[in-house]
Amino acid sequence: MDVIAELSxxxxxDAVLTSKPDLEAATEDWRGRYRGPALCxxxxxxxxxxxxxxxxxxxxxxxxxxxxxxxxxxxGATPWESGPAPVILNLARMRAVRSIDPVNSTMVVEAGxxxxxxxxxxxxxxxxxxxxxxxxxxCQIGGTIATNAGGTSVLRYGNTRDxxxxxxxxxxxxxxxxGLYGLRKNNTGYDLKHLFIGSxxxxxxxxxxxxxxxxxxxxxxxxxxxxxxxxDALTLLTRVQQxxxxxxxxxxxxxxxxLDLVVEQVPGRRSPIETPADWHVLIELSDNSDGDAxxxxxxxxxxxxxxxxxxxxxxxxxxxxxxxxxWEVRHSVSEANKKAGVGLTTDCAVPLSAVPxxxxxxxxxxxxxxxxxxxxxxxxxxxxxxxxxxxxxxEEWSAIADREALAAAIRHAVNDEAAxxxxxxxxxxxxxxxxxxxxxxxxxxxxxxxxxxxKQALDPQNLFNPGRLLPPG
Numbered sequence: 081m082d083v084i085a086e087l088s089x090x091x092x093x094d095a096v097l098t099s100k101p102d103l104e105a106a107t108e109d110w111r112g113r114y115r116g117p118a119l120c121x122x123x124x125x126x127x128x129x130x131x132x133x134x135x136x137x138x139x140x141x142x143x144x145x146x147x148x149x150x151x152x153x154x155x156g157a158t159p160w161e162s163g164p165a166p167v168i169l170n171l172a173r174m175r176a177v178r179s180i181d182p183v184n185s186t187m188v189v190e191a192g193x194x195x196x197x198x199x200x201x202x203x204x205x206x207x208x209x210x211x212x213x214x215x216x217x218x219c220q221i222g223g224t225i226a227t228n229a230g231g232t233s234v235l236r237y238g239n240t241r242d243x244x245x246x247x248x249x250x251x252x253x254x255x256x257x258x259g260l261y262g263l264r265k266n267n268t269g270y271d272l273k274h275l276f277i278g279s280x281x282x283x284x285x286x287x288x289x290x291x292x293x294x295x296x297x298x299x300x301x302x303x304x305x306x307x308x309x310x311x312d313a314l315t316l317l318t319r320v321q322q323x324x325x326x327x328x329x330x331x332x333x334x335x336x337x338x339l340d341l342v343v344e345q346v347p348g349r350r351s352p353i354e355t356p357a358d359w360h361v362l363i364e365l366s367d368n369s370d371g372d373a374x375x376x377x378x379x380x381x382x383x384x385x386x387x388x389x390x391x392x393x394x395x396x397x398x399x400x401x402x403x404x405x406x407w408e409v410r411h412s413v414s415e416a417n418k419k420a421g422v423g424l425t426t427d428c429a430v431p432l433s434a435v436p437x438x439x440x441x442x443x444x445x446x447x448x449x450x451x452x453x454x455x456x457x458x459x460x461x462x463x464x465x466x467x468x469x470x471x472x473x474x475e476e477w478s479a480i481a482d483r484e485a486l487a488a489a490i491r492h493a494v495n496d497e498a499a500x501x502x503x504x505x506x507x508x509x510x511x512x513x514x515x516x517x518x519x520x521x522x523x524x525x526x527x528x529x530x531x532x533x534x535k536q537a538l539d540p541q542n543l544f545n546p547g548r549l550l551p552p553g
Contacts, residue, residue, distance in 0.1 A: 083140050087122055087167070090132040095173070097121040106168050109158045110151055111418055114513070116159030118145070121168040127248060127256050127287040130169065134285065134543070135254035137167055143546050144169050146281035148223025149194070151215040153425055156227065156280050156512030156548055163547070171222055174287060180205045185293040186245060186262040191222025191286050198291070207293035210237035214411040222286045228278035230508030232410070235462030236329045237294065239508070240277065246290035247273045252539040260290045275534065280510050281545040283538045297329075297366035301374040302403040303382060306357025306393040310436040313361050313461060316390055317432075320363060320381055327374070330364040331462035332410055337471070338417075338456045342409055345416040349409055355393035361461070362410050364403075413458050422477040423456055423469040424487050426494045430503030432464045438501055442468045445493040450486070465507040468494050488517065495522065511549045520551040528553075 088096045097103060098120045108115040119142065124130045137144050145166040147157045159166055171192035178188040182205045189198055195216040202209040211224060213231035223229075225247070229240045237243060246261035259273055276284050307313050310333065317331050336358050342349050353360075365374050375396065382394050397403040417423045430438045439457060446453055456469040470490050472480075480486055495505040495518055505518045519528070531550055535542075 083136070083142060083167075084120055086136055087120065087133060090136060091122060091124050091129045095123040095125070097123070103168075106147060106150060106170065107159055109155060111153075114155045114158045114161075116161045117165045118159050118168045119165045121170055123170050123173050125173045127174075127250060130171070130174075130250045130285055130287055131254040131256050133167070133169060134250055134252065138252065138254070138541060138543055141541065142167055143542075144285070144544055146171075146222070146226065146285050146545060148191070148220035148226070149215065149218040151219045151223070152227070152512055153427075153509045154506075154512030154514040156510055156545075157223070160513070160547055169285060171220065171285075171287065177201045178288065180207070180293075181262065182207055182293075184262055185295075186290055187293060188260055188262075188288060188290050189221055190288045191220060191225075193221045195219050195221055195224055202291075202293050203296055205293075206296050208296045209243065209291055209293055211240050211243055214414050221289060221291075225277055225286055225289055226279060226281050227510040228508070230460065230463070230465060232330045232332055232460060234460060234465070234508075235331055236326060241274065243292045244273060244277060244289055245292050247276055247286055248288035249276050249284040249286050251284050252541065252543050256287075257284070260288060262290050264292075275538070278510070280512065280549045282535060282549050283544060285544070295368065298368050299366060299370075299374045300397075300400075300403055301365040301378040302397040302406050303363045303378055304352035304395045304406050304409075305361045305363065305382065305385075305391055306353050306355055307359045307361055307391060308357070309359060310439055310459075310461075312390045313359060314432065314435060316361065316385055317461060319385065320365075323381055324365055324377065327365045327367045328363075328462070329366045330362065331460075332362040333457070333459040333461040334360050334410070334413065335455075335457040336360070337454055338413055338458055339409070341416040341420045341456070342412045345419040346412040349412055349416075352395045352406055352409060353393040357392045362406060413456075417456065417469070417471070421471055421473045423471045424490050425509070426468045426491055427465070427506050427509040428468060428495060428498035428503055429463070429465045429507035430498055430501045432461075434501040434503070435459065435461065435464060435466060438466060438497055438503065439468065441497040441500070442494045445497055446470050446490055449489055449493060460508075463507075464503075470494075491518070492521070513548060516548075516551045519549070 106121050143166040145168045147170050150157050174190040174192040176190045180187040210233045212233050246259050249257045385391050456471050458467040
Protein backbone atom coordinates (compact mmCIF):
# COMPACT_ATOMS: atom_id res chain seq x y z
CA MET A 81 0.00 0.00 0.00
CA ASP A 82 1.39 3.41 -0.92
CA VAL A 83 1.59 6.24 1.60
CA ILE A 84 -1.30 8.27 0.15
CA ALA A 85 -3.60 5.26 0.26
CA GLU A 86 -2.49 4.44 3.80
CA LEU A 87 -3.13 7.99 4.99
CA SER A 88 -6.53 7.99 3.27
CA UNK A 89 -7.42 4.85 5.16
CA UNK A 90 -6.47 6.51 8.43
CA UNK A 91 -8.29 9.86 8.10
CA UNK A 92 -10.59 9.41 5.08
CA UNK A 93 -9.87 10.07 1.43
CA ASP A 94 -11.53 13.50 1.56
CA ALA A 95 -9.03 14.58 4.25
CA VAL A 96 -5.94 13.84 2.15
CA LEU A 97 -5.38 16.50 -0.50
CA THR A 98 -2.93 15.92 -3.36
CA SER A 99 -4.03 18.09 -6.30
CA LYS A 100 -2.05 21.19 -7.21
CA PRO A 101 -4.98 23.61 -6.60
CA ASP A 102 -5.61 22.06 -3.18
CA LEU A 103 -1.94 22.33 -2.20
CA GLU A 104 -1.23 25.78 -3.63
CA ALA A 105 -2.12 27.87 -0.57
CA ALA A 106 -0.39 25.47 1.83
CA THR A 107 2.89 25.26 -0.07
CA GLU A 108 3.52 29.02 -0.26
CA ASP A 109 3.84 31.47 2.61
CA TRP A 110 1.29 34.28 2.80
CA ARG A 111 3.75 36.90 1.54
CA GLY A 112 4.67 34.83 -1.51
CA ARG A 113 8.37 34.58 -0.60
CA TYR A 114 8.78 30.85 0.06
CA ARG A 115 7.37 27.91 -1.86
CA GLY A 116 8.17 24.21 -1.92
CA PRO A 117 6.57 20.88 -2.84
CA ALA A 118 4.57 18.68 -0.50
CA LEU A 119 3.63 15.02 -0.81
CA CYS A 120 0.11 15.82 0.35
CA UNK A 121 -1.89 17.78 2.89
CA UNK A 122 -3.63 15.80 5.62
CA UNK A 123 -6.53 17.18 7.67
CA UNK A 124 -7.09 14.92 10.72
CA UNK A 125 -10.16 15.45 12.89
CA UNK A 126 -8.95 14.02 16.22
CA UNK A 127 -5.76 13.65 18.23
CA UNK A 128 -5.99 9.90 17.60
CA UNK A 129 -5.95 10.52 13.85
CA UNK A 130 -2.95 12.84 14.26
CA UNK A 131 -1.18 10.04 16.15
CA UNK A 132 -1.99 7.55 13.39
CA UNK A 133 -0.61 9.93 10.74
CA UNK A 134 2.57 10.43 12.76
CA UNK A 135 3.10 6.67 13.10
CA UNK A 136 2.53 6.21 9.36
CA UNK A 137 5.05 8.91 8.44
CA UNK A 138 7.55 7.49 10.93
CA UNK A 139 7.32 4.04 9.34
CA UNK A 140 7.97 5.48 5.90
CA UNK A 141 10.57 8.06 7.01
CA UNK A 142 8.51 10.96 5.63
CA UNK A 143 8.90 14.37 7.30
CA UNK A 144 5.86 16.09 8.81
CA UNK A 145 5.24 19.82 8.52
CA UNK A 146 2.66 21.06 11.06
CA UNK A 147 0.80 24.05 9.68
CA UNK A 148 -1.75 26.32 11.32
CA UNK A 149 -3.00 29.42 9.55
CA UNK A 150 0.25 29.69 7.53
CA UNK A 151 0.84 33.25 8.78
CA UNK A 152 4.52 32.80 9.68
CA UNK A 153 6.81 35.76 8.98
CA UNK A 154 9.98 33.67 9.02
CA UNK A 155 9.24 30.80 6.66
CA GLY A 156 8.42 28.41 9.48
CA ALA A 157 5.35 26.74 7.99
CA THR A 158 6.05 26.17 4.28
CA PRO A 159 8.05 23.35 2.66
CA TRP A 160 11.66 23.68 1.60
CA GLU A 161 12.34 23.95 -2.14
CA SER A 162 14.55 20.84 -2.05
CA GLY A 163 14.85 17.66 -0.05
CA PRO A 164 12.14 15.10 0.76
CA ALA A 165 8.64 16.50 0.22
CA PRO A 166 6.80 16.53 3.56
CA VAL A 167 3.30 15.64 4.55
CA ILE A 168 1.67 18.91 5.61
CA LEU A 169 -0.43 18.37 8.72
CA ASN A 170 -3.22 20.93 8.98
CA LEU A 171 -5.44 20.86 12.06
CA ALA A 172 -8.20 23.16 10.78
CA ARG A 173 -10.80 20.41 11.35
CA MET A 174 -9.83 20.27 15.02
CA ARG A 175 -11.51 23.51 16.04
CA ALA A 176 -13.72 22.60 18.99
CA VAL A 177 -13.89 24.64 22.16
CA ARG A 178 -14.02 21.64 24.45
CA SER A 179 -14.87 23.46 27.66
CA ILE A 180 -14.85 26.82 29.44
CA ASP A 181 -14.64 27.15 33.22
CA PRO A 182 -15.36 30.79 34.11
CA VAL A 183 -14.77 30.19 37.82
CA ASN A 184 -11.34 28.66 37.22
CA SER A 185 -10.75 31.14 34.38
CA THR A 186 -9.66 28.44 31.95
CA MET A 187 -10.77 27.06 28.60
CA VAL A 188 -9.76 23.95 26.71
CA VAL A 189 -9.57 24.39 22.94
CA GLU A 190 -8.36 22.30 20.04
CA ALA A 191 -5.32 23.47 18.10
CA GLY A 192 -7.20 24.32 14.91
CA UNK A 193 -9.33 27.00 16.57
CA UNK A 194 -8.76 30.41 15.02
CA UNK A 195 -7.44 32.88 17.59
CA UNK A 196 -10.34 35.29 17.08
CA UNK A 197 -12.80 32.45 17.73
CA UNK A 198 -11.05 31.69 21.01
CA UNK A 199 -11.24 35.36 22.00
CA UNK A 200 -14.96 35.49 21.18
CA UNK A 201 -15.75 32.29 23.09
CA UNK A 202 -13.91 33.59 26.15
CA UNK A 203 -15.73 36.95 25.95
CA UNK A 204 -19.10 35.21 25.72
CA UNK A 205 -18.26 33.62 29.09
CA UNK A 206 -17.28 36.99 30.55
CA UNK A 207 -13.56 36.28 30.32
CA UNK A 208 -10.60 37.50 28.27
CA UNK A 209 -8.04 35.52 26.34
CA UNK A 210 -5.56 38.35 25.94
CA UNK A 211 -3.19 37.26 23.16
CA UNK A 212 -3.95 39.64 20.27
CA UNK A 213 -2.16 40.18 16.96
CA UNK A 214 -2.85 41.36 13.44
CA UNK A 215 -3.40 37.84 12.06
CA UNK A 216 -5.89 36.83 14.77
CA UNK A 217 -8.65 36.34 12.19
CA UNK A 218 -6.71 33.55 10.46
CA CYS A 219 -3.94 32.22 12.70
CA GLN A 220 -4.72 29.07 14.66
CA ILE A 221 -4.21 28.66 18.38
CA GLY A 222 -1.84 25.72 17.88
CA GLY A 223 0.40 27.86 15.71
CA THR A 224 0.42 30.71 18.21
CA ILE A 225 1.48 28.28 20.93
CA ALA A 226 4.12 26.58 18.78
CA THR A 227 5.67 29.99 18.06
CA ASN A 228 5.02 31.54 21.50
CA ALA A 229 3.27 34.43 19.76
CA GLY A 230 3.49 37.90 21.30
CA GLY A 231 1.36 40.70 19.90
CA THR A 232 0.00 43.91 21.31
CA SER A 233 -0.95 42.90 24.87
CA VAL A 234 2.34 41.44 26.13
CA LEU A 235 2.89 44.58 28.19
CA ARG A 236 0.06 43.61 30.51
CA TYR A 237 -0.60 39.90 30.03
CA GLY A 238 2.64 38.39 28.76
CA ASN A 239 3.41 36.19 25.75
CA THR A 240 1.40 33.13 24.76
CA ARG A 241 3.64 31.08 27.08
CA ASP A 242 2.26 33.05 30.03
CA UNK A 243 -1.32 32.22 29.05
CA UNK A 244 -1.08 28.45 28.56
CA UNK A 245 -1.62 26.13 31.52
CA UNK A 246 -1.60 22.75 29.79
CA UNK A 247 -1.19 20.97 26.47
CA UNK A 248 -2.17 17.83 24.60
CA UNK A 249 0.67 16.80 22.28
CA UNK A 250 1.30 13.95 19.85
CA UNK A 251 4.90 12.77 20.15
CA UNK A 252 7.16 11.39 17.44
CA UNK A 253 6.28 7.76 18.18
CA UNK A 254 2.55 8.49 18.05
CA UNK A 255 2.06 8.65 21.82
CA UNK A 256 -0.54 11.18 22.93
CA UNK A 257 0.60 13.14 25.98
CA UNK A 258 -2.45 14.53 27.76
CA GLY A 259 -1.23 17.34 29.96
CA LEU A 260 -4.33 19.53 29.85
CA TYR A 261 -3.97 20.69 33.43
CA GLY A 262 -5.97 23.69 34.54
CA LEU A 263 -3.76 24.49 37.50
CA ARG A 264 -1.82 27.60 38.48
CA LYS A 265 0.30 25.47 40.81
CA ASN A 266 1.60 22.03 39.82
CA ASN A 267 5.07 21.49 41.22
CA THR A 268 5.52 17.84 40.16
CA GLY A 269 8.71 17.76 38.17
CA TYR A 270 9.61 19.20 34.78
CA ASP A 271 7.01 21.57 33.37
CA LEU A 272 6.87 19.76 30.03
CA LYS A 273 4.49 22.12 28.28
CA HIS A 274 7.26 24.69 28.03
CA LEU A 275 9.29 22.34 25.84
CA PHE A 276 6.61 22.53 23.17
CA ILE A 277 5.62 26.19 23.51
CA GLY A 278 7.89 28.05 21.10
CA SER A 279 9.31 24.84 19.59
CA UNK A 280 7.83 25.64 16.14
CA UNK A 281 6.50 22.12 15.69
CA UNK A 282 9.96 20.52 15.91
CA UNK A 283 9.31 18.39 19.01
CA UNK A 284 5.66 17.34 18.79
CA UNK A 285 2.25 18.17 17.35
CA UNK A 286 0.11 20.31 19.65
CA UNK A 287 -3.50 19.14 19.35
CA UNK A 288 -5.20 20.96 22.24
CA UNK A 289 -4.46 23.43 25.02
CA UNK A 290 -5.76 24.63 28.34
CA UNK A 291 -5.63 28.42 28.21
CA UNK A 292 -5.50 30.86 31.11
CA UNK A 293 -8.27 33.46 31.03
CA UNK A 294 -8.56 36.85 32.73
CA UNK A 295 -11.37 39.15 33.83
CA UNK A 296 -12.96 40.74 30.78
CA UNK A 297 -12.44 44.52 30.87
CA UNK A 298 -15.66 46.48 30.49
CA UNK A 299 -14.09 49.93 30.09
CA UNK A 300 -11.49 51.05 27.59
CA UNK A 301 -9.73 54.34 26.94
CA UNK A 302 -7.75 54.56 23.71
CA UNK A 303 -5.73 57.43 22.27
CA UNK A 304 -3.59 58.02 19.20
CA UNK A 305 -0.71 60.41 19.86
CA UNK A 306 1.75 62.21 17.58
CA UNK A 307 5.29 62.60 18.93
CA UNK A 308 8.68 63.92 17.84
CA UNK A 309 10.91 61.02 18.86
CA UNK A 310 11.10 57.54 20.40
CA UNK A 311 12.75 59.12 23.45
CA ASP A 312 9.64 61.24 24.02
CA ALA A 313 7.47 58.15 23.57
CA LEU A 314 9.51 56.34 26.22
CA THR A 315 9.06 59.26 28.61
CA LEU A 316 5.31 59.14 28.04
CA LEU A 317 5.27 55.37 28.60
CA THR A 318 6.92 55.83 31.97
CA ARG A 319 4.37 58.46 32.97
CA VAL A 320 1.41 56.32 31.97
CA GLN A 321 2.79 53.31 33.83
CA GLN A 322 3.36 55.36 36.98
CA UNK A 323 -0.17 56.73 36.99
CA UNK A 324 -2.12 53.76 35.64
CA UNK A 325 -0.16 50.67 36.65
CA UNK A 326 -1.74 47.42 35.43
CA UNK A 327 -4.54 49.29 33.66
CA UNK A 328 -2.12 50.00 30.80
CA UNK A 329 -2.91 47.29 28.25
CA UNK A 330 -1.03 48.45 25.16
CA UNK A 331 1.55 51.01 24.13
CA UNK A 332 2.33 50.68 20.42
CA UNK A 333 4.62 52.90 18.33
CA UNK A 334 5.02 53.30 14.56
CA UNK A 335 6.92 55.84 12.49
CA UNK A 336 5.62 58.27 9.87
CA UNK A 337 6.52 56.00 6.93
CA UNK A 338 4.46 53.16 8.35
CA LEU A 339 1.38 55.31 8.86
CA ASP A 340 1.75 56.77 5.37
CA LEU A 341 1.83 53.28 3.84
CA VAL A 342 -1.27 52.20 5.76
CA VAL A 343 -3.19 55.27 4.58
CA GLU A 344 -1.99 54.81 0.98
CA GLN A 345 -2.45 51.06 0.66
CA VAL A 346 -5.43 50.02 2.80
CA PRO A 347 -8.88 51.29 1.81
CA GLY A 348 -10.76 53.11 4.53
CA ARG A 349 -7.73 53.91 6.66
CA ARG A 350 -6.81 57.50 7.50
CA SER A 351 -4.50 59.26 9.89
CA PRO A 352 -6.15 59.52 13.32
CA ILE A 353 -4.61 62.97 13.91
CA GLU A 354 -4.45 66.10 11.76
CA THR A 355 -0.97 67.35 12.59
CA PRO A 356 1.79 65.38 10.79
CA ALA A 357 4.20 63.69 13.18
CA ASP A 358 7.38 61.67 12.78
CA TRP A 359 6.28 59.13 15.40
CA HIS A 360 2.87 57.81 16.45
CA VAL A 361 1.80 56.00 19.59
CA LEU A 362 -1.39 54.04 20.29
CA ILE A 363 -2.26 53.82 24.00
CA GLU A 364 -4.95 51.65 25.57
CA LEU A 365 -6.09 51.54 29.19
CA SER A 366 -8.68 49.02 30.35
CA ASP A 367 -10.38 47.99 33.57
CA ASN A 368 -13.82 47.38 35.07
CA SER A 369 -14.49 50.82 36.49
CA ASP A 370 -17.77 52.70 36.25
CA GLY A 371 -18.42 55.86 34.31
CA ASP A 372 -15.80 57.82 32.38
CA ALA A 373 -13.00 57.64 34.95
CA UNK A 374 -10.63 55.84 32.60
CA UNK A 375 -11.11 58.31 29.74
CA UNK A 376 -10.68 61.19 32.15
CA UNK A 377 -7.45 59.74 33.51
CA UNK A 378 -5.98 59.27 30.04
CA UNK A 379 -7.07 62.76 28.98
CA UNK A 380 -5.37 64.30 32.00
CA UNK A 381 -2.15 62.40 31.30
CA UNK A 382 -2.14 63.60 27.70
CA UNK A 383 -2.90 67.18 28.68
CA UNK A 384 0.05 67.19 31.07
CA UNK A 385 2.29 65.65 28.41
CA UNK A 386 1.17 68.22 25.85
CA UNK A 387 1.94 71.01 28.27
CA UNK A 388 5.45 69.60 28.72
CA UNK A 389 6.03 69.49 24.97
CA UNK A 390 5.99 65.69 24.64
CA UNK A 391 3.05 65.60 22.19
CA UNK A 392 2.36 67.32 18.90
CA UNK A 393 -1.26 66.12 18.59
CA UNK A 394 -3.62 63.54 20.08
CA UNK A 395 -7.00 61.92 19.41
CA UNK A 396 -8.94 60.24 22.21
CA UNK A 397 -11.54 57.67 21.11
CA UNK A 398 -15.01 58.78 22.14
CA UNK A 399 -16.83 55.53 21.28
CA UNK A 400 -16.23 51.83 20.70
CA UNK A 401 -16.39 52.46 16.96
CA UNK A 402 -13.60 55.04 17.20
CA UNK A 403 -11.57 52.72 19.41
CA UNK A 404 -11.86 49.92 16.87
CA UNK A 405 -10.96 52.33 14.06
CA UNK A 406 -7.73 53.28 15.82
CA TRP A 407 -6.80 49.64 16.30
CA GLU A 408 -7.63 48.90 12.65
CA VAL A 409 -4.93 51.37 11.62
CA ARG A 410 -2.41 49.58 13.82
CA HIS A 411 -3.45 46.11 12.66
CA SER A 412 -3.24 47.10 8.97
CA VAL A 413 0.54 47.45 8.89
CA SER A 414 1.30 43.98 7.48
CA GLU A 415 -1.28 44.29 4.73
CA ALA A 416 0.00 47.74 3.76
CA ASN A 417 3.63 46.67 3.66
CA LYS A 418 2.88 43.59 1.56
CA LYS A 419 1.09 45.75 -1.02
CA ALA A 420 3.65 48.55 -1.09
CA GLY A 421 6.95 46.75 -1.53
CA VAL A 422 9.46 44.43 0.11
CA GLY A 423 10.27 44.90 3.77
CA LEU A 424 13.17 43.02 5.36
CA THR A 425 11.39 42.39 8.63
CA THR A 426 13.45 42.11 11.79
CA ASP A 427 12.10 41.12 15.18
CA CYS A 428 14.50 42.51 17.75
CA ALA A 429 13.92 43.21 21.41
CA VAL A 430 16.14 45.33 23.61
CA PRO A 431 15.79 46.73 27.13
CA LEU A 432 13.20 49.51 27.13
CA SER A 433 15.79 52.13 27.99
CA ALA A 434 17.80 51.15 24.90
CA VAL A 435 15.01 51.43 22.31
CA PRO A 436 15.86 54.96 21.05
CA UNK A 437 19.57 54.08 20.80
CA UNK A 438 18.74 50.86 18.96
CA UNK A 439 16.61 52.64 16.36
CA UNK A 440 19.36 55.21 15.75
CA UNK A 441 22.10 52.58 15.55
CA UNK A 442 20.10 50.26 13.29
CA UNK A 443 19.32 53.17 10.95
CA UNK A 444 23.02 54.06 10.66
CA UNK A 445 24.07 50.43 10.19
CA UNK A 446 21.56 49.82 7.38
CA UNK A 447 22.36 53.06 5.58
CA UNK A 448 26.03 52.15 5.60
CA UNK A 449 25.04 49.17 3.44
CA UNK A 450 22.24 50.82 1.44
CA UNK A 451 22.51 54.62 1.52
CA UNK A 452 19.21 56.51 1.84
CA UNK A 453 17.22 53.29 2.27
CA UNK A 454 14.15 54.12 4.40
CA UNK A 455 13.03 51.95 7.28
CA UNK A 456 9.63 51.20 8.72
CA UNK A 457 9.45 50.96 12.50
CA UNK A 458 6.66 49.06 14.23
CA UNK A 459 7.30 48.68 17.95
CA UNK A 460 5.51 47.07 20.85
CA UNK A 461 7.21 49.76 22.88
CA UNK A 462 5.82 48.60 26.19
CA UNK A 463 7.82 45.37 26.02
CA UNK A 464 10.89 46.55 24.06
CA UNK A 465 10.07 44.64 20.85
CA UNK A 466 11.03 46.70 17.78
CA UNK A 467 10.30 45.55 14.23
CA UNK A 468 12.88 47.55 12.30
CA UNK A 469 12.04 46.99 8.63
CA UNK A 470 14.34 48.32 5.89
CA UNK A 471 11.97 48.91 2.99
CA UNK A 472 12.35 48.65 -0.80
CA UNK A 473 9.83 49.42 -3.51
CA UNK A 474 9.18 46.47 -5.81
CA GLU A 475 11.19 48.19 -8.54
CA GLU A 476 14.17 48.79 -6.26
CA TRP A 477 14.12 45.21 -5.05
CA SER A 478 13.93 43.77 -8.57
CA ALA A 479 16.98 45.78 -9.61
CA ILE A 480 19.25 44.23 -6.95
CA ALA A 481 21.53 41.57 -8.38
CA ASP A 482 22.05 39.45 -5.24
CA ARG A 483 18.97 40.04 -3.15
CA GLU A 484 19.59 37.15 -0.77
CA ALA A 485 23.08 38.37 0.14
CA LEU A 486 21.94 41.94 0.67
CA ALA A 487 19.00 40.84 2.81
CA ALA A 488 21.28 38.71 4.98
CA ALA A 489 23.80 41.55 5.38
CA ILE A 490 21.06 44.01 6.36
CA ARG A 491 19.49 41.66 8.88
CA HIS A 492 22.90 40.91 10.40
CA ALA A 493 23.59 44.64 10.69
CA VAL A 494 20.31 45.28 12.52
CA ASN A 495 20.62 42.22 14.74
CA ASP A 496 24.22 43.07 15.60
CA GLU A 497 23.01 46.37 17.05
CA ALA A 498 20.38 44.57 19.12
CA ALA A 499 22.99 42.13 20.42
CA UNK A 500 25.33 44.99 21.28
CA UNK A 501 22.56 46.44 23.47
CA UNK A 502 21.95 43.09 25.23
CA UNK A 503 18.93 42.31 23.06
CA UNK A 504 17.71 39.46 20.88
CA UNK A 505 17.14 38.93 17.17
CA UNK A 506 13.79 37.16 17.68
CA UNK A 507 11.28 38.50 20.15
CA UNK A 508 8.02 37.00 18.90
CA UNK A 509 8.16 35.79 15.27
CA UNK A 510 10.33 32.76 15.97
CA UNK A 511 13.22 31.36 13.95
CA UNK A 512 11.70 29.32 11.13
CA UNK A 513 14.08 29.14 8.17
CA UNK A 514 14.89 32.84 7.85
CA UNK A 515 16.64 33.11 11.21
CA UNK A 516 18.68 29.89 11.15
CA UNK A 517 21.85 31.81 10.40
CA UNK A 518 21.10 34.17 13.29
CA UNK A 519 20.72 31.24 15.67
CA UNK A 520 24.20 30.04 14.71
CA UNK A 521 25.57 33.58 14.91
CA UNK A 522 24.18 34.70 18.27
CA UNK A 523 23.19 31.68 20.36
CA UNK A 524 25.87 30.37 22.74
CA UNK A 525 27.21 26.94 21.81
CA UNK A 526 26.02 25.50 25.13
CA UNK A 527 22.43 26.56 24.43
CA UNK A 528 22.46 25.08 20.94
CA UNK A 529 23.88 21.82 22.31
CA UNK A 530 21.10 21.61 24.89
CA UNK A 531 18.46 22.28 22.26
CA UNK A 532 19.89 19.61 19.94
CA UNK A 533 19.91 17.11 22.81
CA UNK A 534 16.21 17.80 23.47
CA LYS A 535 15.43 17.42 19.75
CA GLN A 536 17.32 14.13 19.56
CA ALA A 537 15.54 12.78 22.65
CA LEU A 538 12.03 13.67 21.50
CA ASP A 539 12.36 13.32 17.72
CA PRO A 540 15.28 10.97 16.96
CA GLN A 541 14.20 10.52 13.31
CA ASN A 542 14.11 14.30 12.78
CA LEU A 543 10.53 13.81 11.64
CA PHE A 544 8.90 17.04 12.80
CA ASN A 545 9.48 20.22 10.77
CA PRO A 546 13.11 19.44 9.90
CA GLY A 547 15.42 22.30 8.99
CA ARG A 548 13.61 24.80 11.18
CA LEU A 549 14.60 26.45 14.46
CA LEU A 550 17.92 24.60 14.90
CA PRO A 551 20.85 25.39 12.59
CA PRO A 552 22.88 22.44 11.31
CA GLY A 553 25.34 21.17 13.90
